[in-house]
Amino acid sequence: MTTAPAASGHIPVLMEQVLQSIRPIAGEVFVDCTAGRGGHAAEIAKRMAPGGTVVLFDLDAANLRYATSRVAAESGLTPIPIHGSFTSVGRELEARALRADLLLADLGFASNQMDDPSRGMSFSHDAPLDMRLNQSMGQTAAQFVERLSERDLAEILQQLGEEPFARRIASKIVDSRARTPITTTTQLADLVREAYGSRARTSRMHPATRTFMALRIAVNDELGALRAFLEQLGVAAVRASEGAPTWLNPQARVAVIGFHSLEDRMVKRLFVELSKRSIIRLEGKQPIVASDAELAENPRARSAKLRTAMVGRPD
Ligand SMILES: C[S@@+](CC[C@H](N)C(=O)[O-])C[C@H]1O[C@@H](n2cnc3c(N)ncnc32)[C@H](O)[C@@H]1O
Numbered sequence: 001m002t003t004a005p006a007a008s009g010h011i012p013v014l015m016e017q018v019l020q021s022i023r024p025i026a027g028e029v030f031v032d033c034t035a036g037r038g039g040h041a042a043e044i045a046k047r048m049a050p051g052g053t054v055v056l057f058d059l060d061a062a063n064l065r066y067a068t069s070r071v072a073a074e075s076g077l078t079p080i081p082i083h084g085s086f087t088s089v090g091r092e093l094e095a096r097a098l099r100a101d102l103l104l105a106d107l108g109f110a111s112n113q114m115d116d117p118s119r120g121m122s123f124s125h126d127a128p129l130d131m132r133l134n135q136s137m138g139q140t141a142a143q144f145v146e147r148l149s150e151r152d153l154a155e156i157l158q159q160l161g162e163e164p165f166a167r168r169i170a171s172k173i174v175d176s177r178a179r180t181p182i183t184t185t186t187q188l189a190d191l192v193r194e195a196y197g198s199r200a201r202t203s204r205m206h207p208a209t210r211t212f213m214a215l216r217i218a219v220n221d222e223l224g225a226l227r228a229f230l231e232q233l234g235v236a237a238v239r240a241s242e243g244a245p246t247w248l249n250p251q252a253r254v255a256v257i258g259f260h261s262l263e264d265r266m267v268k269r270l271f272v273e274l275s276k277r278s279i280i281r282l283e284g285k286q287p288i289v290a291s292d293a294e295l296a297e298n299p300r301a302r303s304a305k306l307r308t309a310m311v312g313r314p315d
Contacts, residue, residue: 008070009112012039013257013301017288018104019043021308022253027051028101029249031093033086033229034058036110038067044102045075053098054079057086059134059220063110085134087228090236093247101249103233106257107226109133109216111300121216123189123208129182131212131219141219142183150174160223160262161214169195169211188212217260226263230270240311241279252311254280257304264305271309280309 012018018040024030024047032041035056045054054071056079058064068081082092086105093100109121113133117125120141131141145153150170157166172195173182182188189208193200196207217223233254239246258264264287274280287305294301 008037008039008066009115010037010039010110011298011300012036012043013106013298013304014288014290014294014306015040015043017306018255018257019047021255021283021288021306022102022104024048024052024102029053029055029098030102031055031089031098031100031104032057032067033089033103033105034107035067035071035081036063036106037112038070040104040106041067041071041079042074044104045071045077045079049075049077052077055082055093055096055098055100056080057082057084057089057092059083059085060110060113061134061136063113085225087225087232089229090232090247099247099249099252101252103248103252103254104257105229105255107263108222108259120185121212123185123206123212126184126186129185129188131216133220139219141188141215142181144215144219145173145182145188146177156218157211157214159214160217160260161210163210163214165195165199171195185212213260222260223262223266226258226266230266234270234274237274237279237311238277248311250312253308254311255306255308257306259303259305264307267307271307275309280311283308283310 022044024044026048028048030044030048030052035041035058041056054077056064056067061083064081064083068079071079113119114121117127120127120130129142132138153173154166154170157163157169169192172191176182176191192208192211200207236246236248240248240250256267258267271282275282287307290301290304
Protein backbone atom coordinates (compact mmCIF):
# COMPACT_ATOMS: atom_id res chain seq x y z
CA MET A 1 0.00 0.00 0.00
CA THR A 2 1.29 3.45 -0.83
CA THR A 3 1.38 5.78 2.15
CA ALA A 4 2.21 8.88 0.11
CA PRO A 5 -0.91 10.81 -0.83
CA ALA A 6 0.83 13.43 -2.93
CA ALA A 7 -1.46 16.37 -2.35
CA SER A 8 -2.16 16.08 1.38
CA GLY A 9 1.20 17.39 2.58
CA HIS A 10 1.57 14.64 5.18
CA ILE A 11 2.54 10.98 4.92
CA PRO A 12 0.80 8.92 7.61
CA VAL A 13 3.23 6.82 9.64
CA LEU A 14 2.97 3.09 10.42
CA MET A 15 -0.20 2.78 8.32
CA GLU A 16 -0.16 -1.01 7.90
CA GLN A 17 0.59 -1.54 11.58
CA VAL A 18 -2.22 0.81 12.64
CA LEU A 19 -4.69 -1.02 10.39
CA GLN A 20 -3.58 -4.38 11.72
CA SER A 21 -3.97 -3.36 15.33
CA ILE A 22 -7.18 -1.36 14.92
CA ARG A 23 -8.80 -4.02 12.66
CA PRO A 24 -11.74 -1.89 11.48
CA ILE A 25 -15.04 -3.67 10.93
CA ALA A 26 -18.03 -2.39 8.96
CA GLY A 27 -20.47 -0.40 11.05
CA GLU A 28 -18.13 0.42 13.94
CA VAL A 29 -17.56 3.79 15.64
CA PHE A 30 -14.09 5.15 14.90
CA VAL A 31 -12.65 8.19 16.66
CA ASP A 32 -9.55 9.81 15.22
CA CYS A 33 -8.34 12.12 17.97
CA THR A 34 -5.80 13.79 15.66
CA ALA A 35 -7.32 13.81 12.18
CA GLY A 36 -4.49 15.82 10.60
CA ARG A 37 -4.66 15.38 6.83
CA GLY A 38 -6.96 12.38 7.16
CA GLY A 39 -4.46 9.80 5.91
CA HIS A 40 -5.07 7.22 8.63
CA ALA A 41 -8.73 8.15 8.97
CA ALA A 42 -9.52 7.66 5.28
CA GLU A 43 -7.94 4.19 5.20
CA ILE A 44 -9.74 3.13 8.37
CA ALA A 45 -13.07 4.65 7.27
CA LYS A 46 -12.92 2.82 3.93
CA ARG A 47 -12.87 -0.45 5.84
CA MET A 48 -15.91 0.53 7.94
CA ALA A 49 -18.19 1.66 5.13
CA PRO A 50 -21.03 1.55 4.34
CA GLY A 51 -22.42 1.84 7.87
CA GLY A 52 -19.74 3.13 10.23
CA THR A 53 -19.47 6.34 12.24
CA VAL A 54 -16.33 8.45 12.02
CA VAL A 55 -15.56 11.20 14.54
CA LEU A 56 -12.62 13.48 13.78
CA PHE A 57 -10.89 15.80 16.23
CA ASP A 58 -8.26 18.38 15.44
CA LEU A 59 -7.07 21.62 16.98
CA ASP A 60 -6.24 22.91 13.52
CA ALA A 61 -9.41 24.07 11.76
CA ALA A 62 -7.91 23.81 8.27
CA ASN A 63 -6.60 20.29 8.82
CA LEU A 64 -9.94 19.22 10.25
CA ARG A 65 -11.78 20.55 7.18
CA TYR A 66 -9.32 18.81 4.88
CA ALA A 67 -9.55 15.49 6.73
CA THR A 68 -13.34 15.64 6.84
CA SER A 69 -13.70 16.07 3.08
CA ARG A 70 -11.01 13.51 2.37
CA VAL A 71 -12.63 10.86 4.54
CA ALA A 72 -16.03 11.58 2.98
CA ALA A 73 -14.64 11.43 -0.56
CA GLU A 74 -12.65 8.24 -0.01
CA SER A 75 -15.07 6.25 2.16
CA GLY A 76 -18.52 7.60 1.37
CA LEU A 77 -19.11 8.07 5.12
CA THR A 78 -19.97 11.51 6.54
CA PRO A 79 -17.59 12.22 9.43
CA ILE A 80 -18.51 14.24 12.51
CA PRO A 81 -15.82 16.94 12.75
CA ILE A 82 -14.98 18.37 16.18
CA HIS A 83 -12.72 21.42 16.22
CA GLY A 84 -11.04 21.08 19.56
CA SER A 85 -8.64 19.12 21.67
CA PHE A 86 -8.83 15.39 22.21
CA THR A 87 -8.83 16.25 25.90
CA SER A 88 -12.61 16.57 25.50
CA VAL A 89 -13.07 13.22 23.75
CA GLY A 90 -15.15 11.63 26.53
CA ARG A 91 -17.45 14.62 26.93
CA GLU A 92 -17.98 15.02 23.18
CA LEU A 93 -18.77 11.35 22.61
CA GLU A 94 -21.08 11.14 25.59
CA ALA A 95 -22.92 14.26 24.39
CA ARG A 96 -23.63 12.36 21.15
CA ALA A 97 -24.36 9.05 22.90
CA LEU A 98 -21.49 7.44 21.02
CA ARG A 99 -19.14 4.69 22.17
CA ALA A 100 -15.85 4.26 20.40
CA ASP A 101 -14.87 0.87 19.01
CA LEU A 102 -11.67 2.25 17.52
CA LEU A 103 -9.58 5.06 18.94
CA LEU A 104 -6.50 6.50 17.27
CA ALA A 105 -4.20 9.29 18.44
CA ASP A 106 -1.26 10.17 16.18
CA LEU A 107 0.34 12.84 18.33
CA GLY A 108 2.15 16.07 17.57
CA PHE A 109 2.03 18.02 14.33
CA ALA A 110 1.39 17.18 10.69
CA SER A 111 4.06 17.89 8.06
CA ASN A 112 1.90 20.49 6.30
CA GLN A 113 1.85 22.51 9.55
CA MET A 114 5.63 22.39 9.87
CA ASP A 115 6.02 23.31 6.20
CA ASP A 116 3.58 26.23 6.32
CA PRO A 117 5.66 29.40 6.88
CA SER A 118 2.70 31.21 8.44
CA ARG A 119 2.65 28.75 11.38
CA GLY A 120 6.14 29.74 12.55
CA MET A 121 7.00 26.19 13.63
CA SER A 122 10.17 25.84 11.62
CA PHE A 123 13.44 27.73 11.46
CA SER A 124 13.55 26.91 7.74
CA HIS A 125 11.24 29.85 7.00
CA ASP A 126 11.46 33.40 8.28
CA ALA A 127 8.03 33.86 9.84
CA PRO A 128 6.22 35.23 12.88
CA LEU A 129 7.03 33.06 15.90
CA ASP A 130 3.61 31.48 16.40
CA MET A 131 3.72 27.64 16.69
CA ARG A 132 0.11 27.25 17.84
CA LEU A 133 -1.73 24.23 16.47
CA ASN A 134 -5.01 26.06 17.10
CA GLN A 135 -4.41 29.54 15.78
CA SER A 136 -7.69 30.81 17.17
CA MET A 137 -6.62 30.62 20.83
CA GLY A 138 -3.76 30.58 23.30
CA GLN A 139 -0.41 32.30 23.44
CA THR A 140 2.02 32.35 20.54
CA ALA A 141 5.62 31.22 20.93
CA ALA A 142 6.65 34.89 20.69
CA GLN A 143 4.47 35.68 23.74
CA PHE A 144 5.88 32.65 25.55
CA VAL A 145 9.45 33.71 24.90
CA GLU A 146 8.60 37.26 25.97
CA ARG A 147 6.88 36.25 29.20
CA LEU A 148 8.78 33.30 30.70
CA SER A 149 11.52 33.70 33.27
CA GLU A 150 15.03 32.65 32.32
CA ARG A 151 14.73 29.71 34.66
CA ASP A 152 11.43 28.49 33.16
CA LEU A 153 12.79 28.88 29.64
CA ALA A 154 15.86 26.83 30.53
CA GLU A 155 13.70 24.16 32.13
CA ILE A 156 11.46 23.88 29.06
CA LEU A 157 14.43 23.61 26.71
CA GLN A 158 16.11 21.07 28.94
CA GLN A 159 13.09 18.89 29.75
CA LEU A 160 11.12 19.00 26.52
CA GLY A 161 14.04 19.43 24.12
CA GLU A 162 16.85 17.68 26.00
CA GLU A 163 18.86 20.67 24.86
CA PRO A 164 22.40 20.47 26.30
CA PHE A 165 22.84 24.27 26.11
CA ALA A 166 19.45 25.08 27.61
CA ARG A 167 20.77 27.54 30.17
CA ARG A 168 23.02 29.34 27.75
CA ILE A 169 20.17 29.69 25.23
CA ALA A 170 17.73 30.89 27.90
CA SER A 171 20.22 33.50 29.05
CA LYS A 172 20.76 34.67 25.44
CA ILE A 173 17.02 34.98 24.94
CA VAL A 174 16.57 37.02 28.11
CA ASP A 175 19.49 39.35 27.24
CA SER A 176 18.27 39.84 23.73
CA ARG A 177 14.60 40.42 24.52
CA ALA A 178 15.56 43.23 26.90
CA ARG A 179 16.77 45.10 23.81
CA THR A 180 14.38 43.90 21.06
CA PRO A 181 11.30 41.67 21.24
CA ILE A 182 11.87 38.23 19.69
CA THR A 183 9.03 37.93 17.21
CA THR A 184 10.32 35.84 14.33
CA THR A 185 11.64 32.34 13.76
CA THR A 186 14.86 33.70 12.29
CA GLN A 187 15.57 35.89 15.32
CA LEU A 188 15.17 32.90 17.62
CA ALA A 189 17.19 30.54 15.42
CA ASP A 190 20.01 33.12 15.19
CA LEU A 191 20.07 33.52 18.97
CA VAL A 192 20.34 29.78 19.46
CA ARG A 193 23.15 29.62 16.93
CA GLU A 194 24.96 32.40 18.83
CA ALA A 195 24.48 30.52 22.09
CA TYR A 196 26.03 27.43 20.50
CA GLY A 197 29.01 29.47 19.32
CA SER A 198 31.63 27.37 17.53
CA ARG A 199 29.79 24.18 18.52
CA ALA A 200 27.16 25.04 15.92
CA ARG A 201 29.61 23.91 13.21
CA THR A 202 30.00 20.44 14.68
CA SER A 203 26.36 19.94 15.65
CA ARG A 204 24.77 17.06 13.65
CA MET A 205 21.44 18.80 13.46
CA HIS A 206 20.58 22.49 13.16
CA PRO A 207 21.34 23.96 16.59
CA ALA A 208 17.79 25.35 16.86
CA THR A 209 16.09 21.96 16.31
CA ARG A 210 15.68 21.11 19.97
CA THR A 211 14.70 24.63 20.99
CA PHE A 212 11.95 24.78 18.36
CA MET A 213 10.62 21.34 19.32
CA ALA A 214 10.58 22.20 23.02
CA LEU A 215 8.81 25.51 22.48
CA ARG A 216 6.20 23.94 20.21
CA ILE A 217 5.43 21.28 22.82
CA ALA A 218 5.19 23.93 25.55
CA VAL A 219 3.11 26.43 23.54
CA ASN A 220 0.54 23.74 22.78
CA ASP A 221 0.84 22.06 26.18
CA GLU A 222 1.16 18.80 24.29
CA LEU A 223 2.17 16.73 27.31
CA GLY A 224 -0.59 18.22 29.48
CA ALA A 225 -3.13 17.35 26.79
CA LEU A 226 -1.81 13.82 26.51
CA ARG A 227 -1.93 13.39 30.29
CA ALA A 228 -5.58 14.54 30.38
CA PHE A 229 -6.44 12.26 27.46
CA LEU A 230 -4.77 9.22 29.05
CA GLU A 231 -6.51 9.85 32.36
CA GLN A 232 -9.91 9.78 30.65
CA LEU A 233 -8.92 6.76 28.62
CA GLY A 234 -7.92 4.91 31.79
CA VAL A 235 -11.21 5.69 33.53
CA ALA A 236 -13.24 4.74 30.44
CA ALA A 237 -11.29 1.50 29.95
CA VAL A 238 -11.98 0.47 33.55
CA ARG A 239 -15.68 1.19 33.13
CA ALA A 240 -15.85 -0.56 29.76
CA SER A 241 -14.11 -3.64 31.13
CA GLU A 242 -16.68 -3.75 33.97
CA GLY A 243 -19.55 -3.41 31.49
CA ALA A 244 -20.46 0.01 32.94
CA PRO A 245 -21.71 2.76 30.61
CA THR A 246 -18.96 4.95 29.18
CA TRP A 247 -17.76 6.39 25.86
CA LEU A 248 -15.57 3.36 25.08
CA ASN A 249 -16.98 0.00 24.04
CA PRO A 250 -15.83 -3.24 25.63
CA GLN A 251 -13.36 -4.78 23.13
CA ALA A 252 -12.44 -1.31 21.84
CA ARG A 253 -9.08 -1.16 20.07
CA VAL A 254 -6.81 1.74 20.91
CA ALA A 255 -3.70 2.91 19.05
CA VAL A 256 -1.45 5.78 20.14
CA ILE A 257 1.55 6.99 18.14
CA GLY A 258 4.06 9.16 20.00
CA PHE A 259 7.10 10.93 18.60
CA HIS A 260 8.75 12.06 21.81
CA SER A 261 10.22 9.80 24.49
CA LEU A 262 8.16 11.57 27.16
CA GLU A 263 4.95 10.89 25.23
CA ASP A 264 5.80 7.23 24.76
CA ARG A 265 6.69 6.88 28.43
CA MET A 266 3.28 8.22 29.49
CA VAL A 267 1.41 5.91 27.11
CA LYS A 268 3.50 2.93 28.16
CA ARG A 269 2.92 3.62 31.84
CA LEU A 270 -0.88 3.68 31.46
CA PHE A 271 -1.01 0.64 29.18
CA VAL A 272 1.24 -1.45 31.43
CA GLU A 273 -0.74 -0.50 34.53
CA LEU A 274 -4.10 -1.32 32.91
CA SER A 275 -2.78 -4.54 31.52
CA LYS A 276 -1.48 -5.65 34.93
CA ARG A 277 -4.98 -5.05 36.26
CA SER A 278 -6.37 -7.12 33.33
CA ILE A 279 -8.35 -4.14 32.07
CA ILE A 280 -6.73 -4.11 28.64
CA ARG A 281 -4.77 -6.58 26.57
CA LEU A 282 -1.51 -5.38 25.10
CA GLU A 283 -0.51 -6.43 21.62
CA GLY A 284 3.13 -6.55 22.65
CA LYS A 285 5.40 -5.15 25.32
CA GLN A 286 7.59 -3.20 22.93
CA PRO A 287 6.29 -0.32 20.84
CA ILE A 288 5.94 -0.87 17.10
CA VAL A 289 8.43 1.16 15.05
CA ALA A 290 8.85 1.85 11.35
CA SER A 291 10.58 -0.60 9.01
CA ASP A 292 13.65 0.41 7.01
CA ALA A 293 11.46 0.56 3.91
CA GLU A 294 9.12 3.07 5.55
CA LEU A 295 12.02 5.13 6.87
CA ALA A 296 13.46 5.36 3.36
CA GLU A 297 10.16 6.77 2.15
CA ASN A 298 9.33 8.91 5.19
CA PRO A 299 12.20 9.96 7.49
CA ARG A 300 9.65 11.55 9.86
CA ALA A 301 8.65 8.02 10.92
CA ARG A 302 12.08 7.66 12.56
CA SER A 303 10.90 8.62 16.03
CA ALA A 304 7.36 7.19 15.78
CA LYS A 305 6.37 4.62 18.40
CA LEU A 306 3.00 2.91 18.17
CA ARG A 307 1.41 1.29 21.21
CA THR A 308 -1.80 -0.62 20.85
CA ALA A 309 -4.24 -2.26 23.22
CA MET A 310 -7.64 -3.88 23.31
CA VAL A 311 -10.06 -3.20 26.14
CA GLY A 312 -11.05 -6.37 27.96
CA ARG A 313 -9.59 -9.17 30.02
CA PRO A 314 -7.16 -11.64 28.55
CA ASP A 315 -8.92 -14.82 27.27
C1 LIG B 1 0.64 13.71 13.26
S1 LIG B 1 -0.73 14.69 12.77
C2 LIG B 1 -1.94 13.49 12.41
C3 LIG B 1 -1.84 12.99 11.01
C4 LIG B 1 -2.95 12.05 10.60
N1 LIG B 1 -2.90 10.81 11.35
C5 LIG B 1 -2.90 11.78 9.12
O1 LIG B 1 -2.79 10.61 8.72
O2 LIG B 1 -2.98 12.74 8.33
C6 LIG B 1 -1.26 15.36 14.27
C7 LIG B 1 -2.50 16.25 14.17
O3 LIG B 1 -3.02 16.33 15.49
C8 LIG B 1 -3.44 17.63 15.77
N2 LIG B 1 -3.37 17.78 17.24
C9 LIG B 1 -2.28 17.88 18.03
N3 LIG B 1 -2.64 17.95 19.32
C10 LIG B 1 -3.99 17.86 19.36
C11 LIG B 1 -4.96 17.84 20.41
N4 LIG B 1 -4.61 17.99 21.70
N5 LIG B 1 -6.25 17.70 20.08
C12 LIG B 1 -6.64 17.58 18.78
N6 LIG B 1 -5.77 17.60 17.74
C13 LIG B 1 -4.46 17.73 18.02
C14 LIG B 1 -2.50 18.51 14.99
O4 LIG B 1 -3.08 19.76 14.73
C15 LIG B 1 -2.26 17.68 13.72
O5 LIG B 1 -3.15 18.04 12.70
